[in-house]
Amino acid sequence: MFFVDTFEFEGLGNRSYLAGGPHAAVVVDPPRDIDQVIAAAARRGVRIAFVAETHLHNDYVTGGLELARVTGAQYLVPAGAHVSFACTPVADGDTAGVDAGLVLRAIATPGHTPHHTSYVLEDDGRGVAVFTGGSLLIGTVGRPDLVEPRLTEQLARAQYASAHRLADELDDEVPVLPTHGFGSFCSSSQAEGDATTIGKERTSNDALTLDVDTFVAQMLAGLEDVPAYYAHMGPANAAGPAPVDLTPPGRADAEEIAARLAAGEWVVDLRSRMAFAEGHVAGSFNFEGEGKLATYLAWLIPWGKPVTLLADTPEQITDAQRELVRVGIDRPAAAATGDPAGWVRQGEQLVSFPRARFADLAQVRERGDEVVVLDVRRDSERVGGYIDGSVHIPIHELHGRVGEVPQGTVWVHCAGGMRAAIAASLLDAAGRDVVAVDDGFDAATDAGLSLISG
Incomplete structure (x- = not known):
C-alpha cells in the first residue's frame, strides 16, 4: 500500500507532497517551513528517506536542504541544476527505493527549466502517481520564460515534448500531481479544477491536443509579467537556503512604528481592507493576510527593505511570517497587534479613506x-x-x-x-x-x- 499527502499553499498557488509506504516516504518540492512536513510524517509513522526537487524554483524558497539535513534524508536534485551544496544528482531514468515495492523513477522533463525533472511513483513496477513540478499541470504547463529570455521559445518546445513523453509513458489513470498551477505565476495559464490524471490531460491539455507550433505561439502570446521577487528565488535555492526563524518578532509601540515609517521602512497592515479603510496608521500599506500576501508584498517591496507587520492578533502575525519566509522575507523587523488606536502616538489620529x-x-x-x-x-x-x-x-x-x-x-x-x-x-x-x-x-x-x- 502507498499514500500521498498533499500540502497546499494557496497564497503561492503551489503544492508539496509526502508520499510513501508503511515505513518510509519521499517529500517532493517541500516548503521552506518544514515543521508541518515533519509533523505529517510523524503522524504517518514514516521515516523521510528522500527529499526530491523537480527543479530550482523561481517562485519560492525551498525547504529541501534543511529538511534533508534534519531528517538525514537523501537529497535528490536534478543533475543539471548548479547548486553550491552536497546533494544526490538525479538523471533521467534514475531510481530510488522508497519502501518495499515502492520506487521513485526520474523522468527528464525540460521546459519549465532546462534541468526540470518529474518523478513517477511506482508500486511493484506500476506507475501510481507522477509528480510533475512545473511540467505538466492541470490543463496547462509551466511557463518557459523564467530562466533566460533567449531560451524561452526553445524551452516552450521542450515543454511540449516533455508533456508528450509523460503521456506516452504513463497510463491514463495515473494521477498528475504538479507543484505549480493553483494560482501560481509559474503556470503559463490558469485552469479549472484541482485534480487530474494523465487521461484527462490527454484530452484537455493544449500541450497534448495542439500541434507544436500552434501550442508554442499561443503560450508565448499569453505569458504574464514575472513577479519581481522571482529574480531572488532561484539564486537563493542554488546557494542553499538557511533555516528559518519563526519565533515572534519584537513588539513595536507607536513611537517605533513612527520611527520606522520616518526611516522609509515599510509598515504593512494585514487587516481586512474594510478595517484598513476605516482607520489606519498614516503611511502604512494594506496587504490583507487572507489575500495573496506573499506574492504581492514580495513583488512590490524593494528587496531587502525592513518590514513591520500590524494585525488584529498574534496568530495573524504568525501566519504572515510563514507566508513570507516562503518567498525569502525571513524576519519582520517588528510587529504590533490589538487596537489600532495604540499604533499611533498621543495626539495623532488614525486616517481613513472611503x-x-x-x-x-x-x-x-x-x-x-x-x-x-x-x-x-x-x-x-x-x-x-x-x-x-x-x-x-x-x-x-x-x-x-x-x-x-x-x-x-x-x-x-x-x-x-x-x-x-x-x-x-x-x-x-x-x-x-x-x-x-x-x-x-x-x-x-x-x-x-x-x-x-x-
Missing part, C-alpha cells in the same frame, strides 16, 4: 464630477475591456509610478477589490485623495459605465 462600488462611480460620473479612474489590473485583464477614460497602471508597477497618476480624487479598481485596496493604500500613503472600489469588475457594466474593448 470604499465604494462601481454603481457609486457611475453616479459620480453622471453628476459630471471630475475624478481619476485608475485600473490596476494586469495587461491581459484590461484587454478584455476597460472603463472609458480610465488610467492603467498595473498594481506591481504602481509604487514606482505614483507620480504618473493624474491630479484629482482617484477611484482605484481591480477585478475584485484586493489589489485595489493595496493600490489605495499606496496612493493614500503618498498623500493622494483616494476611493477604493471594492467590487467585482462585472458590476461596472451593470452600473452603466461605458466599457471599451481592449
Whole structure:
C-alpha cells in the first residue's frame, strides 16, 4: 500500500507532497517551513528517506536542504541544476527505493527549466502517481520564460515534448500531481479544477491536443509579467537556503512604528481592507493576510527593505511570517497587534479613506464630477475591456509610478477589490485623495459605465 499527502499553499498557488509506504516516504518540492512536513510524517509513522526537487524554483524558497539535513534524508536534485551544496544528482531514468515495492523513477522533463525533472511513483513496477513540478499541470504547463529570455521559445518546445513523453509513458489513470498551477505565476495559464490524471490531460491539455507550433505561439502570446521577487528565488535555492526563524518578532509601540515609517521602512497592515479603510496608521500599506500576501508584498517591496507587520492578533502575525519566509522575507523587523488606536502616538489620529462600488462611480460620473479612474489590473485583464477614460497602471508597477497618476480624487479598481485596496493604500500613503472600489469588475457594466474593448 502507498499514500500521498498533499500540502497546499494557496497564497503561492503551489503544492508539496509526502508520499510513501508503511515505513518510509519521499517529500517532493517541500516548503521552506518544514515543521508541518515533519509533523505529517510523524503522524504517518514514516521515516523521510528522500527529499526530491523537480527543479530550482523561481517562485519560492525551498525547504529541501534543511529538511534533508534534519531528517538525514537523501537529497535528490536534478543533475543539471548548479547548486553550491552536497546533494544526490538525479538523471533521467534514475531510481530510488522508497519502501518495499515502492520506487521513485526520474523522468527528464525540460521546459519549465532546462534541468526540470518529474518523478513517477511506482508500486511493484506500476506507475501510481507522477509528480510533475512545473511540467505538466492541470490543463496547462509551466511557463518557459523564467530562466533566460533567449531560451524561452526553445524551452516552450521542450515543454511540449516533455508533456508528450509523460503521456506516452504513463497510463491514463495515473494521477498528475504538479507543484505549480493553483494560482501560481509559474503556470503559463490558469485552469479549472484541482485534480487530474494523465487521461484527462490527454484530452484537455493544449500541450497534448495542439500541434507544436500552434501550442508554442499561443503560450508565448499569453505569458504574464514575472513577479519581481522571482529574480531572488532561484539564486537563493542554488546557494542553499538557511533555516528559518519563526519565533515572534519584537513588539513595536507607536513611537517605533513612527520611527520606522520616518526611516522609509515599510509598515504593512494585514487587516481586512474594510478595517484598513476605516482607520489606519498614516503611511502604512494594506496587504490583507487572507489575500495573496506573499506574492504581492514580495513583488512590490524593494528587496531587502525592513518590514513591520500590524494585525488584529498574534496568530495573524504568525501566519504572515510563514507566508513570507516562503518567498525569502525571513524576519519582520517588528510587529504590533490589538487596537489600532495604540499604533499611533498621543495626539495623532488614525486616517481613513472611503470604499465604494462601481454603481457609486457611475453616479459620480453622471453628476459630471471630475475624478481619476485608475485600473490596476494586469495587461491581459484590461484587454478584455476597460472603463472609458480610465488610467492603467498595473498594481506591481504602481509604487514606482505614483507620480504618473493624474491630479484629482482617484477611484482605484481591480477585478475584485484586493489589489485595489493595496493600490489605495499606496496612493493614500503618498498623500493622494483616494476611493477604493471594492467590487467585482462585472458590476461596472451593470452600473452603466461605458466599457471599451481592449
